[in-house]
Amino acid sequence: MTNLNPVDATNDQQADDIDNYVSADYEHGFVTNIETEYAPPGLNEDIVHFISNKKNEPEWMLEYRLKAFRYWQTLKEPTWAHVSYPPIDYQAICYYAAPKSMEDKPKSLDEVDPELLKTYEKLGIPLHERAALAGVAVDAVFDSVSVATTFRDTLEKAGVIFMPISEAIQKHPELIQKHLGSVVPHTDNFYAALNAAVFSDGSFCYIPKGTRCPMELSTYFRINALNTGQFERTLIVAEEGAYVSYLEGCTAPMRDENQLHAAVVELVAEQDAEIKYSTVQNWYPGDDNGKGGIYNFVTKRGICRGARAKISWTQVETGSAITWKYPSVVLQGDNSVGEFYSVAVTSKKQQADTGTKMIHLGKNTKSTIISKGISAKHGQQSYRGQVLIQPKADGARNFTQCDSLLIGGDCGAHTFPYIDVKNQSARVEHEASTSKVNEEQIFYCQQRGLKEEDAVNLIVNGFCKDVFRQLPMEFAVEAQALLNVSLEGAVG
Amino acid sequence: MLEIKDAVISVEDTPIIKGLNLSIPAGEVHALMGPNGAGKSTLSKFIAGHEDYTLESGTISFNGEDLSDMDIHERAAAGLFLGFQYPVEIPGVANHYFLKTAINAQRKERGEEELDTAAFLKELKKEMSELKMDPQFKSRPVNVGFSGGEKKRNEILQLALLKPKMAILDESDSGLDIDALQVVAEGVNRLRNQERSFLLITHYQRLLNHIKPDVVHIFADGVIVKSGGFELAQQLEAEGYKAFA
Numbered sequence: 001m002t003n004l005n006p007v008d009a010t011n012d013q014q015a016d017d018i019d020n021y022v023s024a025d026y027e028h029g030f031v032t033n034i035e036t037e038y039a040p041p042g043l044n045e046d047i048v049h050f051i052s053n054k055k056n057e058p059e060w061m062l063e064y065r066l067k068a069f070r071y072w073q074t075l076k077e078p079t080w081a082h083v084s085y086p087p088i089d090y091q092a093i094c095y096y097a098a099p100k101s102m103e104d105k106p107k108s109l110d111e112v113d114p115e116l117l118k119t120y121e122k123l124g125i126p127l128h129e130r131a132a133l134a135g136v137a138v139d140a141v142f143d144s145v146s147v148a149t150t151f152r153d154t155l156e157k158a159g160v161i162f163m164p165i166s167e168a169i170q171k172h173p174e175l176i177q178k179h180l181g182s183v184v185p186h187t188d189n190f191y192a193a194l195n196a197a198v199f200s201d202g203s204f205c206y207i208p209k210g211t212r213c214p215m216e217l218s219t220y221f222r223i224n225a226l227n228t229g230q231f232e233r234t235l236i237v238a239e240e241g242a243y244v245s246y247l248e249g250c251t252a253p254m255r256d257e258n259q260l261h262a263a264v265v266e267l268v269a270e271q272d273a274e275i276k277y278s279t280v281q282n283w284y285p286g287d288d289n290g291k292g293g294i295y296n297f298v299t300k301r302g303i304c305r306g307a308r309a310k311i312s313w314t315q316v317e318t319g320s321a322i323t324w325k326y327p328s329v330v331l332q333g334d335n336s337v338g339e340f341y342s343v344a345v346t347s348k349k350q351q352a353d354t355g356t357k358m359i360h361l362g363k364n365t366k367s368t369i370i371s372k373g374i375s376a377k378h379g380q381q382s383y384r385g386q387v388l389i390q391p392k393a394d395g396a397r398n399f400t401q402c403d404s405l406l407i408g409g410d411c412g413a414h415t416f417p418y419i420d421v422k423n424q425s426a427r428v429e430h431e432a433s434t435s436k437v438n439e440e441q442i443f444y445c446q447q448r449g450l451k452e453e454d455a456v457n458l459i460v461n462g463f464c465k466d467v468f469r470q471l472p473m474e475f476a477v478e479a480q481a482l483l484n485v486s487l488e489g490a491v492g
Numbered sequence: 493m494l495e496i497k498d499a500v501i502s503v504e505d506t507p508i509i510k511g512l513n514l515s516i517p518a519g520e521v522h523a524l525m526g527p528n529g530a531g532k533s534t535l536s537k538f539i540a541g542h543e544d545y546t547l548e549s550g551t552i553s554f555n556g557e558d559l560s561d562m563d564i565h566e567r568a569a570a571g572l573f574l575g576f577q578y579p580v581e582i583p584g585v586a587n588h589y590f591l592k593t594a595i596n597a598q599r600k601e602r603g604e605e606e607l608d609t610a611a612f613l614k615e616l617k618k619e620m621s622e623l624k625m626d627p628q629f630k631s632r633p634v635n636v637g638f639s640g641g642e643k644k645r646n647e648i649l650q651l652a653l654l655k656p657k658m659a660i661l662d663e664s665d666s667g668l669d670i671d672a673l674q675v676v677a678e679g680v681n682r683l684r685n686q687e688r689s690f691l692l693i694t695h696y697q698r699l700l701n702h703i704k705p706d707v708v709h710i711f712a713d714g715v716i717v718k719s720g721g722f723e724l725a726q727q728l729e730a731e732g733y734k735a736f737a
């Protein structure tokens with residue numbers, strides 16, 4: 001059953017008051033001035049060889065990349081998403097950029113270029129362990145390479161592997177060969193094929209059987225170089241009974257040119273394992289006129305392989321000019337659980353087509369989808385979600401709640417739910433709502449003493465509460481602050 | 493405290509209030525009674541600073557300050573409180589959080605220290621029990637799913653904690669059962685003092701039996717047609733608005 005239900009904001013009285021604010025500055029918009037080594041722009045087999053070579057990869061990895069590249073050449077860019085942008089010239093993009101100082105692989109933080117360390121410090125992510133966030137290990141990825149991974153010793157003692165994927169390919173080839181591409185094959189879609197061909201860096205996390213990862217793991221992605229794509233690849237494997245909570249953060253400088261970010265994230269949860277994956281995405285959204293910003297075309301998927309496995313995706317998406325992203329869960333094991341909690345903001349001229357897929361294969365599998373979309377200024381947002389209940393999924397259950405909040409009259413919210421139930425014992429519930437931040441709510445808050453902008457923030461944060469409470473505490477606070485910044489100037 | 497002179501107030505170029513004079517000195521309780529659609533809520537929202545209402549002519553001042561120059565939140569911080577006829581729901585925002593945010597916003601605006609959380613919670617608990625509110629209302633989202641009477645009681649709770657200089661209560665008695673009316677009236681009476689003024693908008697004499705007003709105004713078609721004492725409310729109750737036409 002396909003149900004198309006676009007809801008557009010209508011122009012009304014309210015719209016007159018809106019739009020006359022000074023825009024908030026994107027505070028992560030600075031550029032780090034370092035010497036960078038680039039691959040020549042364009043994509044061909046030589047570039048694939050170049051990247052593989054740079055990373056000193058084994059033959060099998062190169063073969064995998066080449067296979068993906070050849071397949072990619074047969075594909076056309078998808079156009080079904082409810083977003084519009086000028087055609088991307090894939091031959092004008094540079095597919096590898098790395099700080100020169102990373103060339104001879106620093107062995108410890110003391111050997112890392114201080115400019116790079118300063119960059120992360122400025123972003124609020126100190127990489128020195130004594131200054132680092134308590135209980136959070138960080139892998140910092142700068143353009144195409146990982147510059148540092150903290151708390152590796154602590155984690156190693158627990159048997160947890162947390163390292164750049166480029167390093168894991170060298171050190172743990174058997175794990176990589178077993179799992180890489182097992183959830184998102186290179187044939188999955190256009191961007192996944194592209195990523196498989198040219199992926200640069202990202203994190204590999206491996207939690208052995210019965211282990212609860214002793215700290216939060218996180219990767220911080222920074223795009224710095226001009227005209228360069230970032231193709232992160234992340235793989236998380238939780239063996240039987242293991243638990244891990246992982247967080248990903250992203251920023252980029254303000255540039256007038258659009259930049260491409262095409263990531264693939266794969267999660268594997270074996271029997272009784274649990275993976276909590278949280279994203280705070282704050283890529284540069286472009287300016288008010290839609291100039292610049294990141295194109296965020298991402299494939300994220302997890303598989304609950306064993307019984308009672310659980311995967312939760314929590315995302316707070318405030319950045320990017322264009323977002324195309326559907327973190328999904330394949331519920332293979334009986335009684336496995338998939339969750340998707342999302343807050344997405346589109347302001348300025350941002351466009352987002354985002355949602356999730358829950359694929360129920362096993363018996364009594366359960367999924368929950370809570371999506372909160374906020375559109376302001378000229379933002380356009382679509383929720384696109386699929387719930388598929390396969391014939392063998394007896395007793396499967398899904399609950400979907402999908403709410404849109406409009407601020408002002410020039411933005412839009414659309415909902416595209418695809419529900420496909422092939423087992424009569426399944427129960428699927430879908431609730432959707434579209435509302436506006438209404439003048440009377442704002443007036444009420446103002447009458448109690450809040451400034452207009454604080455009133456809007458309070459109302460919007462209330463709207464997102466069900467999602468924020470899924471985030472680890474410190475990130476919930478960050479997400480809330482980020483939301484306030486993203487919506488600065490949305491009402492006036 | 494509140495001075496309104498010859499005010500003509502319009503909505504989208506239609507005058508609703510057509511030359512209103514109202515003066516409420518500090519410490520006095522005034523009642524405003526008038527038929528449906530007379531413009532009572534319009535007046536109260538206008539005083540609070542709602543942007544839908546325009547002052548076409550006349551003046552309005554609060555404690556000697558021209559209200560026209562003040563934003564809504566500035567009027568609130570200056571001590572003006574409006575109990576809404578239809579309190580607004582704010583999903584996902586806990587009642588106690590909303591209250592604390594409001595108190596601290598006002599304090600900040602006045603250049604005062606933030607209220608400490610423990611002190612706030614203690615006071616909240618006390619006021620809630622005075623108003624016979626179930627403790628669950630503390631953490632429920634603001635007004636969401638509250639019954640009509642519960643919403644009104646929640647307005648009085650906010651009033652008690654925000655301690656304004658002047659409170660306009662727009663039909664705070666509508667929709668209340670007999671016991672709740674008593675509780676709300678007691679709440680107001682507790683807050684009544686030499687400095688604090690009230691404007692009670694109501695349709696019924698019964699609220700005024702509990703809260704004795706100093707002055708009663710009969711308001712119809714955008715003007716005050718008669719002002720007097722409690723006896724006006726009794727006359728209205730007996731004869732209806734035709735007595736004042």
Ligand SMILES: Nc1ncnc2c1ncn2[C@@H]1O[C@H](COP(=O)(O)OP(=O)(O)OP(=O)(O)O)[C@@H](O)[C@H]1O
Pocket residue numbers: 503508526527528529530531532533534535544577
């Ligand atoms: N924002 C608005 N837009 C259009 N008309 C309005 C607006 N606000 C008030 N009015 C009109 O002004 C008149 C007065 O309304 P108001 O709500 O002030 O009446 P009231 O005296 O409070 O009535 P009640 O006793 O029923 O609460 C009504 O005719 C109403 O429709």
Ligand SMILES: [Mg+2]
Pocket residue numbers: 532533534577662
């Ligand atoms: Mg009214």
